[in-house]
Amino acid sequence: xxxxxxxxxxxxxxxxxxxxxxxxxxxxxxxxxxxxxxxxxxxxxxxxxxxxxxxxxxxxxxxxxxxxxxxxxxxxxxxxxxxxxxxxxxxxxxxxxxxxxxxxxxxxxxxxxxxxxxxxxxxxxxxxxxxxxxxxxxxxxxxxxxx
Amino acid sequence: xxxxxxxxxxxxxxxxxxxxxxxxxxxxxxxxxxxxxxxxxxxxxxxxxxxxxxxxxxxxxxxxxxxxxxxxxxxxxxxxxxxxxxxxxxxxxxxxxxxxxxxxxxxxxxxxxxxxxxxxxxxxxxxxxxxxxxxxxxxxxxxxxxxxxxxxxxxxxxxxxxxxxxxxxxxxxxxx
Numbered sequence: 001x002x003x004x005x006x007x008x009x010x011x012x013x014x015x016x017x018x019x020x021x022x023x024x025x026x027x028x029x030x031x032x033x034x035x036x037x038x039x040x041x042x043x044x045x046x047x048x049x050x051x052x053x054x055x056x057x058x059x060x061x062x063x064x065x066x067x068x069x070x071x072x073x074x075x076x077x078x079x080x081x082x083x084x085x086x087x088x089x090x091x092x093x094x095x096x097x098x099x100x101x102x103x104x105x106x107x108x109x110x111x112x113x114x115x116x117x118x119x120x121x122x123x124x125x126x127x128x129x130x131x132x133x134x135x136x137x138x139x140x141x142x143x144x145x146x147x
Numbered sequence: 148x149x150x151x152x153x154x155x156x157x158x159x160x161x162x163x164x165x166x167x168x169x170x171x172x173x174x175x176x177x178x179x180x181x182x183x184x185x186x187x188x189x190x191x192x193x194x195x196x197x198x199x200x201x202x203x204x205x206x207x208x209x210x211x212x213x214x215x216x217x218x219x220x221x222x223x224x225x226x227x228x229x230x231x232x233x234x235x236x237x238x239x240x241x242x243x244x245x246x247x248x249x250x251x252x253x254x255x256x257x258x259x260x261x262x263x264x265x266x267x268x269x270x271x272x273x274x275x276x277x278x279x280x281x282x283x284x285x286x287x288x289x290x291x292x293x294x295x296x297x298x299x300x301x302x303x304x305x306x307x308x309x310x311x312x313x314x315x316x317x318x319x320x321x322x323x
Contacts, residue, residue, distance in 0.1 A: 007160045009184065015154065019207040022186070022274045026214045029151060029186040029272075061205035062276045064182040066161055068168070086203075088179040088278070092170040098161070100180040102205065102276070 001071040001117050003125040008065035012103065012132040013044040019059040020047045045134045052138060063103035063132065067122060070096050080115055084108065103132075107139055148222075148300060152308040153274070154184040158316045174319035178280035181316055183309055185275045187301060191222035193267040194297045197289070203281040208273035212259035216248050221268040225296065241268065279316060282309060 009015050014036055021032045036044065051059050072080075077089055077097060086105050090098040110119040123140050126132060161180050165172050187195075199206055227237045244264055251261040277285070282305065288294065289302040310317045 006164050007157045009154050009182075015184070018153070019274050022207050022272060023210050024213055026209065026272070028188065029153070029274075058205065059207055062184055062207070062274065064156070064184075064276060066156065066180055068164060090165075090170075090172065090176055090180065092165065092168045096168065098165060098170075098180060100156075100182070100278070 001069060001121040003121040004068045004070070005125050005129050005131065006066040006068060006098070008131050009063055012063040012065075013041060013048060013134045015062050016051065016059050016135070017044040017047045019062045020051060020056075023059075041134060045138070048134060048138060057104045057107065060104040060107065060135075061102045063135065064100070065103070065131070066098065066100040067125065068092065068096060069099055069118065069121065071121075072097055072118065076115070076118075080109075080118065083112070083114065103135065110140065148190045148297070148304075149188045150301060150304040150308060151186045151188075152183060152305075152312055153186055154182075155309070155312045156181040156183075158313045162315070174316070177316055178283060178320070179278060181279040181313060183277055183279070183282060183305075183312070185277070185305055185308070186272070187275065187305075188272045189222075189270045190297055190301055191268050192271050193222075194295070194301060195271055195273060196267070197295065197298045198273075198275070198285075198301070201277075201281060201285045201288075204275055204277035204285075206273055206275050209271050211262040211265065211269075212257075215252075215258065216245060216262070216265055216269060220270045221266070222270055222297070223268070241266070279309070279313075282306070283320070 014033075017036050018029070018032060021036065022029070025032055051057070073095060074091075077091075080087055081089055084105055086101060087109075088100040092098055106119055106122060109115050110123075123136055126136055158177065158181055161177060195208060221241050223234065223237065227233045244266055247264050248261050251264070252258060286302055286306045289298045290306070294302075
């Protein structure tokens, strides 16, 4: 199974950090974004680590993306859609699908094991395209890279 | 109240992929693949209680466990604000509530417990990520005349921003 990135929210680590700060700050969003930009990726990583430790996965739902997946047959796509209703699938042709979802669902699919090949294909594509490297290393470790 | 569109899916990137693949698709199918991330500031908690009932979306809202309340941080409905006598009643009540909050926190009550006294009128801020299909449903329900004035204003602005950012999607949907 192979994934090709179509679109991802820009700077997903920062988007997740913005969502976290929104919960604990009274400042206008422009100030939150400017502060996060100034503090940089190490601080985004710190916030994301906190969210993952606290199992506050709601903030990760704002990391949304679309991919084309190749090599997934209709029975597997049907089971995936039933098990994870927030995965949005559009059939392109045999074995190929346009899929839109968020990264929280990706984590849940990864942890659920039943569709781990699907999740690994997406993480491998994120690695190739340099999408959200902090998220990838924090959540998926070395497993995706080794596969 | 202010709504800001922070991010949205590149509709043309999605459409180009489908067209290059030779896939036949209806514009309405794109509703499931176009997401918007909004930030909504300074609407009341009345309205955000209504908004989060639309569950197929992702929300992160300013917590009252840690933030302070201020006398200025309350929404006044137009039916109250336009009625001088009613506005005095409203203002007096908010003053009592706010002072109670301040006194309790000064007495060492944590904000997360003192907030139990705060009213639905308090202003709040949140970020929301929603796919176009859910947004369309929210617009259909919350811009109707039966909907309350504040959520109607919020959702009308969300839809205006979505249409402005991704006209190629909504033109096809609204004309189809």
